[in-house]
Amino acid sequence: xxxxxxxxxxxxxxxxxxxxxxxxxxxxxxxxxxxxxxxxxxxxxxxxxxxxxxxxxxxxxxxxxxxxxxxxxxxxxxxxxxxxxxxxxxxxxxxxxxxxxxxxxxxxxxxxxxxxxxxxxxxxxxxxxxxxxxxxxxxxxxxxxxxxxxxxxxxxxxxxxxxxxxxxxxxxxxxxxxxxxxxxxxxxxxxxxxxxxxxxxxxxxxxxxxxxxxxxxxxxxxxxxxxxxxxxxxxxxxxxxxxxxxxxxxxxxxxxxxxxxxxxxxxxxxxxxxxxxxxxxxxxxxxxxxxxxxxxxxxxxxxxxxxxxxxxxxxxxxxxxxxxxxxxxxxx
Numbered sequence: 001x002x003x004x005x006x007x008x009x010x011x012x013x014x015x016x017x018x019x020x021x022x023x024x025x026x027x028x029x030x031x032x033x034x035x036x037x038x039x040x041x042x043x044x045x046x047x048x049x050x051x052x053x054x055x056x057x058x059x060x061x062x063x064x065x066x067x068x069x070x071x072x073x074x075x076x077x078x079x080x081x082x083x084x085x086x087x088x089x090x091x092x093x094x095x096x097x098x099x100x101x102x103x104x105x106x107x108x109x110x111x112x113x114x115x116x117x118x119x120x121x122x123x124x125x126x127x128x129x130x131x132x133x134x135x136x137x138x139x140x141x142x143x144x145x146x147x148x149x150x151x152x153x154x155x156x157x158x159x160x161x162x163x164x165x166x167x168x169x170x171x172x173x174x175x176x177x178x179x180x181x182x183x184x185x186x187x188x189x190x191x192x193x194x195x196x197x198x199x200x201x202x203x204x205x206x207x208x209x210x211x212x213x214x215x216x217x218x219x220x221x222x223x224x225x226x227x228x229x230x231x232x233x234x235x236x237x238x239x240x241x242x243x244x245x246x247x248x249x250x251x252x253x254x255x256x257x258x259x260x261x262x263x264x265x266x267x268x269x270x271x272x273x274x275x276x277x278x279x280x281x282x283x284x285x286x287x288x289x290x291x292x293x294x295x296x297x298x299x300x301x302x303x304x305x306x307x308x309x310x311x312x313x314x315x316x317x318x319x320x321x322x323x324x325x326x327x328x329x330x331x332x
Contacts, residue, residue: 001091004062004262005301007274007308015263016063020051020082021071022268026100027136028124030163030192034136044269048078050288052085054266057294059091061301063264067096068116071268074103080110087115094118098161102139104146108153119150120159125169126176134168151183157246159186164213165206173216180245188235188248189213210251214238217247234260252276258311264301272301274308 004014022040024032046054055066066086073079087095096118097111104121111119123143125131131140150158162169162176176187192207217223221240234257235248251257265273270285282304287297 001064002060002062004064005305007305009259009308009310011259011261011308013262013264013305013308014063015065015067016055016058017067017069017263017265018051018055018086019069019071019266019268020073020079021045021076023075024070024072024100025075025102025137026072026139028122029134029136029168030165040269046266046268046270046285046288048082048085050270050285051082052089053288053294054284054297055086055089055092057297058264058301059089060294061298062091064091064093065096066092066094067098067118067120069098072100072102073097074099074107080107080114083111083114083116096120098122099146100135101143101146102137103142105142105149108146108149108155112153112155117155118159119155120161121147121150122162123147123160123176124162125172126179127172130169130172147185157184157186159188159248161188161190163190163192164208165192166208167206170208173213174220177217177220177240177247180240180243180247182245184244186235186237186246186248188250190250191253193252207253209254210249211254214249223247261308264305272304274304278309280307280309 004012006012022037022045026032027034027036058066068083068086070076076082083095083097086092094117095115097116098120099122101121101123121143124134125140128138128140131143132138147158147160160176160179164170164173173189176189179185179187189210191210192203217238221243223238223240226237226239226246234252235250237246237248239246261275265276266284267273267281270283270288271281272284273281282300284297284300287300292300
């Protein structure tokens with residue numbers, strides 16, 4: 001296995017988040033307009049053959065971890081065969097998936113059999129009515145059934161991701177964290193990020209910093225900082241004493257993790273992004289469809305890695321208004 005590529009700031013890049021669709025069966029208020037968005041044409045989306053080839057190329061470069069994302073990846077037809085194909089890629093050490101959980105009860109066992117071993121599930125609330133308000137779809141019971149199915153299938157740890165928004169679901173920080181006393185789940189609280197253009201004041205009113213979240217967690221019970229040897233991500237992990245699960249804090253805005261960023265993203269239409277919040281993209285789809293040899297495609301990716309920015313500027317309100325894509329079209 002070759003050593004992973006290194007960018008100009010000496011960061012080892014060993015992790016690819018690979019979006020397989022821009023479609024989603026939810027309309028979460030922080031991610032997508034209520035009316036939805038125009039879908040990409042089928043020809044614009046990377047084919048399964050192109051995705052599998054890209055996985056082969058990047059693992060040959062030393063990238064050993066891939067996460068399948070969307071949109072919602074489970075809405076793409078024949079997703080289990082694609083996951084199985086990626087999982088057989090030589091050099092791949094970890095294959096994971098991020099899902100909203102709506103279809104997970106149906107797919108959990110198949111995902112395990114396809115080689116997925118790590119799963120992240122979005123869960124912003126424990127209240128069905130509030131779920132319907134946030135997701136604009138009344139699917140809470142389906143998501144909870146999906147979580148149970150994932151646990152039964154053998155996934156561990158199951159990571160539950162909650163985007164915290166003041167005045168919307170911040171009153172449930174303690175209840176969500178309380179899941180870790182009853183289940184071996186990792187409940188991760190994510191700072192709200194502005195992807196939808198809109199008044200900066202509205203965003204600022206909803207934003208809650210990781211410091212405030214952590215202060216509220218510490219009031220529940222003694223909380224210890226702990227490591228996570230299997231972690232691919234930027235969360236700081238904590239554990240309530242005696243609890244089987246863990247809580248995590250992800251702070252892309254107030255305390256960004258740019259100095260240790262190890263990831264690339266490829267959108268469902270084949271654009272490589274070296275930073276979630278950068279407007280810079282490299283057209284990998286074009287290179288694949290031109291039939292360029294693997295080493296030339298790898299060279300294009302290496303040049304993009306060399307230009308990976310040192311950090312984002314999400315703390316700047318002007319920058320926030322200039323984000324070029326919404327999250328659903330980048331890949332979670």
